[in-house]
Amino acid sequence: MEVAEELAKKQRAISVTEFFEKNRHLLGFDNKQKALLTCVKEAVDNALDACEELGHIQEKNKEPVSLPEITVEVKALSDNYQLLGAKENVAQMQVQKSIYTILYKGKSDTKQMRNGKAVFKFDDKEFTVSDISDKLTVTINGEQLRLKKTAPIFVIKVMDNGPGILASKIPDIFGRMLYGSKFQSMRQGRGQQGIGIHSAVLYSQLTTGKPTTVISKIQSQKKATRMKVQINITKNEPEVMEKDETDFPYEHGTQVELEIEGLYMTGAKGIDEYIRRTALVNPSVIIHYTNPNDEKLNYKRVSNSLPKEATSIKPHPQGLELGIFMRILKNSTERTLSSVLENELSRVSKAVADSTLKGVGLDPKMKPADVDRTQANSIIKALQSLDLMRPQTDCLSPIGVEELEKRMKLEFKPEYVKAVSRKPDVYRGMPFQIEAAVAYGGEIKSDRAILLRYANKIPLLFDSASCAITQSFLSVDYSRYGIRVESKVPIGNMVFVVHMASVWVPYTNEGKTAVASYPAITKEIKLALQELVRTMSLFLNKKHRSALFAERISIFDKYGSELAFRLASLIGIDEKKIQSKINSLLEKQKEAVEEHVKETLSTTDVVSTKLSADSEVGNEGAE
Amino acid sequence: MADTTNMNRKKRAEILVNMGNGIYKQIEKGENPSLTLPVRGLSNVKYSKESGMITMGSNTANRYFLNVGHVRKFIQTVSVASISKTLIDSDKHTSLRDVFYQMRRTIPGTNIDVVDEQTETDKAIEDLEVITDLTREQLHITANQAGQVAGEVTIEDRGDTIDWSKMGSGGWAIPSTTEDIEFKKVNAKFVIYMEKQAIWQRLNEDKAWKKLNCIIIASQGQATRGIRRLLQRLYHEQHLPVYVLTDGDIWGVYIYSAIKFGSIALAHVSEKLALPEAKFMGLTMDDIEKYGLKRHLIKFKDVDIARLKQIKNYEWFKNSKQWMAELEKMEKLGAKVELNAFTAKGLSFLTEHYLPEKLKEKNFLD
Numbered sequence: 001m002e003v004a005e006e007l008a009k010k011q012r013a014i015s016v017t018e019f020f021e022k023n024r025h026l027l028g029f030d031n032k033q034k035a036l037l038t039c040v041k042e043a044v045d046n047a048l049d050a051c052e053e054l055g056h057i058q059e060k061n062k063e064p065v066s067l068p069e070i071t072v073e074v075k076a077l078s079d080n081y082q083l084l085g086a087k088e089n090v091a092q093m094q095v096q097k098s099i100y101t102i103l104y105k106g107k108s109d110t111k112q113m114r115n116g117k118a119v120f121k122f123d124d125k126e127f128t129v130s131d132i133s134d135k136l137t138v139t140i141n142g143e144q145l146r147l148k149k150t151a152p153i154f155v156i157k158v159m160d161n162g163p164g165i166l167a168s169k170i171p172d173i174f175g176r177m178l179y180g181s182k183f184q185s186m187r188q189g190r191g192q193q194g195i196g197i198h199s200a201v202l203y204s205q206l207t208t209g210k211p212t213t214v215i216s217k218i219q220s221q222k223k224a225t226r227m228k229v230q231i232n233i234t235k236n237e238p239e240v241m242e243k244d245e246t247d248f249p250y251e252h253g254t255q256v257e258l259e260i261e262g263l264y265m266t267g268a269k270g271i272d273e274y275i276r277r278t279a280l281v282n283p284s285v286i287i288h289y290t291n292p293n294d295e296k297l298n299y300k301r302v303s304n305s306l307p308k309e310a311t312s313i314k315p316h317p318q319g320l321e322l323g324i325f326m327r328i329l330k331n332s333t334e335r336t337l338s339s340v341l342e343n344e345l346s347r348v349s350k351a352v353a354d355s356t357l358k359g360v361g362l363d364p365k366m367k368p369a370d371v372d373r374t375q376a377n378s379i380i381k382a383l384q385s386l387d388l389m390r391p392q393t394d395c396l397s398p399i400g401v402e403e404l405e406k407r408m409k410l411e412f413k414p415e416y417v418k419a420v421s422r423k424p425d426v427y428r429g430m431p432f433q434i435e436a437a438v439a440y441g442g443e444i445k446s447d448r449a450i451l452l453r454y455a456n457k458i459p460l461l462f463d464s465a466s467c468a469i470t471q472s473f474l475s476v477d478y479s480r481y482g483i484r485v486e487s488k489v490p491i492g493n494m495v496f497v498v499h500m501a502s503v504w505v506p507y508t509n510e511g512k513t514a515v516a517s518y519p520a521i522t523k524e525i526k527l528a529l530q531e532l533v534r535t536m537s538l539f540l541n542k543k544h545r546s547a548l549f550a551e552r553i554s555i556f557d558k559y560g561s562e563l564a565f566r567l568a569s570l571i572g573i574d575e576k577k578i579q580s581k582i583n584s585l586l587e588k589q590k591e592a593v594e595e596h597v598k599e600t601l602s603t604t605d606v607v608s609t610k611l612s613a614d615s616e617v618g619n620e621g622a623e
Numbered sequence: 624m625a626d627t628t629n630m631n632r633k634k635r636a637e638i639l640v641n642m643g644n645g646i647y648k649q650i651e652k653g654e655n656p657s658l659t660l661p662v663r664g665l666s667n668v669k670y671s672k673e674s675g676m677i678t679m680g681s682n683t684a685n686r687y688f689l690n691v692g693h694v695r696k697f698i699q700t701v702s703v704a705s706i707s708k709t710l711i712d713s714d715k716h717t718s719l720r721d722v723f724y725q726m727r728r729t730i731p732g733t734n735i736d737v738v739d740e741q742t743e744t745d746k747a748i749e750d751l752e753v754i755t756d757l758t759r760e761q762l763h764i765t766a767n768q769a770g771q772v773a774g775e776v777t778i779e780d781r782g783d784t785i786d787w788s789k790m791g792s793g794g795w796a797i798p799s800t801t802e803d804i805e806f807k808k809v810n811a812k813f814v815i816y817m818e819k820q821a822i823w824q825r826l827n828e829d830k831a832w833k834k835l836n837c838i839i840i841a842s843q844g845q846a847t848r849g850i851r852r853l854l855q856r857l858y859h860e861q862h863l864p865v866y867v868l869t870d871g872d873i874w875g876v877y878i879y880s881a882i883k884f885g886s887i888a889l890a891h892v893s894e895k896l897a898l899p900e901a902k903f904m905g906l907t908m909d910d911i912e913k914y915g916l917k918r919h920l921i922k923f924k925d926v927d928i929a930r931l932k933q934i935k936n937y938e939w940f941k942n943s944k945q946w947m948a949e950l951e952k953m954e955k956l957g958a959k960v961e962l963n964a965f966t967a968k969g970l971s972f973l974t975e976h977y978l979p980e981k982l983k984e985k986n987f988l989d
Contacts, residue, residue: 552691558733559694563646563656563701570643570705581650588653593689600691 020202027199028511032151033269035207036074036262037461039200040271043158043256044072044278045190045458046197048285050162050254056309057163066161067301068285069250073157074271076292080153080261083127083138084146091127093138094153094208100129103209151261153208154292159255164218167225174201174214174256175229175238188310188397188456188503198231200258205230207261211241216254224248264292269461272297277452277459280411281499283403302406308397313503314346316391317383319429325376329368337371338364341379347389356382393424393431396501399457401435404497408439412495415441416539419497420531427520432502434521436528438536440494449490454499455507455515467514469498472525481537496532498525545601552597556586632711635762638755639708646688646701656688658700660754661891668890670938675899677885677939679753698737699747700754702726703762707751710763718765718799719745753891759848765799770850772797773827774838775810787838794827797840801853809861814838815904815978816846816854817868818878822962822973829974835982838863844874846882848889851896854882858898865898866987868978871906872959873931876950879903884939902987904978908952911960914977919964923957945988 024030028038051068058065078096082089091104101110102120104127111118113131120127128139138145165173174197201212217224228241248255266272275289279299284306287299315324334340341353348356357364360378362371371379404419419437426432444450453460453469464470473496474488484491506516515521560582568575586593642658649656660683661667667680686693686700706725710717717725723741730737738744748764751757759766771794776787780798784807787795798804815837817823823841826832832839838857842850857863867882869875880886883901885893911917923931931954940946953959965972981987 555691555694555735556689558730558735559688559698561732562698562730562737563688566698566702566705567643567647570701570708571640571647573647578647578650581647585650585653585656589655589689592655596689597691 020199020206026511029199029203032261032263033265035203035260036154036156036264037269037271037274039156039203039258039260039262040072040074040158041274041458042197042200043156043258044070044275047158047160047162047254048278048282049190051160051285052306054163054252055306059306065306067304067306068282069161069288070285071157071159071288072275073155073290074264074292075155075290076264077153077155077259080150082148082150083140084148085140085143090140090145092150093129102127102129106209108209151263154260154262154264156258156260157255159253161250161253164221164252165214165216165254166218167216167227170214170216170225170227171229171238171240174198174212175231175240176236188395188501190456190458197256200260201229202231202233204258204260205233208259210259213257214254215246215248215257217248217250217252219252274459274461275299276411277454278457280407280452280497281399281404281454281457281459283399283407300410302410303400303403307399310397310503311395313392313395313431314344316346316426316429317348317380317386317388318391319427320345320380320383321428322373322377322380325380326373329371329376332368334368336364337362337366337368340368341383346391348383352386352388356386391426391429391431393426393433395503396424396431396433398433398435398501399499404435404437408437408495408497412439413443414439414495416536418532418535420528422524422528425520425524427506427518430502430504430506432500432505432521432524434524434528435499435501436525436532437497438494438532440492440536440539444493444495446493446495447491448486449492450495452495452497453515454497455505455512456501457499458512460513460515462511462513463509464514466508468517468522469500469515469525471517472522473498473529475522475526476529476533478533481533482541483533483537496529498528500525549597549601552600553594556593560586632714635757636708636711638757639704639711642704642755643701656697657685658697658754659683659685660750663749663753663888663890665887668887670884670942672942675884676893676897677887677890678893679890696747696750699726699743700750702737703744703747703751707762707764716763716765718767719748720767722748722764749888758892758895760800760802766847766849768796768799769847770797770840770842771795771823772838772840772853774832775836776806776838777808779805779807788832792824792827794823797842797847797849797853799847799849801849801856806861809863810836811838811863812836813864813866814840814854814857815866815868816850816882817841818844818870818875819962822868825970826974829971831974831978834974835978845878848896851882851898854901855896855898858900865901866904867901868962869903869905870959870961871908871910871953872961873927873934873953875905876903877930877934879905880934880937880939902989904981904987906960906962907949907988908956911956914965914968916960916964919960919967920956920958921960923959927959928954928957943989949988
């Protein structure tokens, strides 16, 4: 999130609110529907990361590992209105059953209606809400306001059994914009770019005026800490509104409760789908999800081992870009240029660093900060011309082939499932790894292939067309494997999953919604898909064969009855009698016929033979 | 007379029933029911130098019921036998098209149609002919009428006396079976068979049959069995030479070939249909030069060239130096010329110049 970071630095003087408003689209709050999804996503991603982190520490300490269990609850709370005066938006009002809340100049008050009326008093204004025969009216100091219905309010609750958060850290984590440690690390993680939970906190505050409630317990605490946190929007500092203790269902863990304005939609870009897809690639996680329609959707755990821990690595010269290198030079604590190359980049030894620098006419002992762009560029070029060792790739944390297959079996109840994992590769010096899976038939309903995209285990729901995954998916020639296509998409009830794991996923946009097309990446994706399709086509072929086998075996029964009919009139014997003789013939010759039909199948290219083409049988054209 | 026909009918029906009983016995024994029939196709026809005809070889093949590739044809053959048996029993005749409709049905309780196209029943009928050694006519199946004749000939057909010179612009329509017509009076010196209706119309309007004292016969493309039998009878019984008038192209050559040597598909009935004495009076490559038709050439298409190469390989053409030379010329030219091209020289050029000159010079290919 370079842009946001720089913007934030420049705009310190401007309030956080203003920054947020200007960068809404970058943060994933461009509309109410996406805002609801973003808030859920931030909370869930944090929960998953926290749980996995705990598990990995437990593994290291050889303690029993507590596997992740996450509860997500999204509830529609109220109807929401804008109260409009003659010229401007005066206040906001929320209605839940007969409870009314008015938000006015950052303050709020809640009242229950009595005798069709509720009166609110703020410093300078008196609001009267009345509901007479289902017609809602609001007056301010006697003047009637226009009511405009706006997005409803939702309460989002996300609870995990992660390590919990120290009470003293809660305010900073939730109440300060751009606070976080993941930001610059070269390590595979969900929240790669540091748009964190605090943006959701701020959004909540701006739309409903409510603080965020955090309940967290660490192992050593007897009771959980409960805090209501909000952001002081002028100082960008956390404000703790309330703090007390409460019970918590796990020994350790965190629960976040946000109240926001949003819009709940089902379908491919909704929360339900996001949760479902998240569960699909997190086989060790249990997710209990309750959606705004009060439907409970539970996702089981299919693996009892956590995914491999992702480790940090340094940039490799092969993919080093000038901008990044300049930043490294500027921020490095190393004293000499030579030691920057040796210690801040991977696979560069001291000897290589010194000889490279001498080669481009630079003093290895030069101060890193003194290197200008031209010099930096020549260093990169020189390093890239060397045959360096490839970057280490053990830093990645893939989903795992078996786990992915298990999860897909459970989710789609398919007839066939297959996952593949490519070997890690490198694009621009960044290690990455592609995993892909396909599920076919069974309870999958779609008649065209569905593609589910993932980057670092996060489902990508938007901007499908500009994504390298989609583009690679469409570039595979499925017809070569006997699968029919319609506008490049395979026909049939199948679901493809493609996951890219990388220390740094190259997104096409600030919204982290699509992977950029680097040749190394698209090539790997395509190879993974081809491997899947090749294997699947063997299965489909077999399936078609058995269908064709049944079809062909049955023709003897069918033609048998015609033979009885015609023979009866030719030789004057009762048709039924002939039919029963034919039946015993078929029974007697059963094995031989099956053998014969099998042979006919092995000599034809079954995939290209449509099942309906059996009328061709027998027209082999002996003439 | 009526008695022998009846006897014949009984015998013919018996042949069909025997075939059916053979299948039934195989079923009873639990054997895979099969029919044995001569292989039909180029691989099993021979050109006999002695008779000058294409005859069927001795290769046979079995057609099995319990075989994915055979079952449909097997059923079709049995079905034709059954239909034919009913026809013979009731002494009725039916056309090829009617047989198709009688056989065409969806097998009850299935989605299978026994036949989809008439070509299937036509083939099944030919198969039954070779299996039983009975001709289609003996099986009481007739072809559609196609073709007409004109000339100074009087015949009797089913009790009617017909004068081929008094049939107006349409001529006498030749029935599918010409076996039973009787020649009463024949005043003609030869017969011309032509492949094109339009040419026949031209010659008939010109009264060419009167001017040249001949019989003119046409069908559309390949001569039907009825016409071929008629040509054969006119040659053998009336001693009239038969000339075949076609376009100067490879298809015309094959029409001539079928009349003269018999056809590959009907090799089993060559003796009843082929006429080795027929001669070709169609357009030759030399005629193009002679009559200045170069402007009217039509370039060969790929199919023309492919067919030409096939025909050059037929034994019965390889035997004739004259024909091989003609085919070579045709291939070299790579183009064809139609009889209709003569229209450019005058409507009756054919009647007044081409035919008399060919006859006078005896300029035929044999």
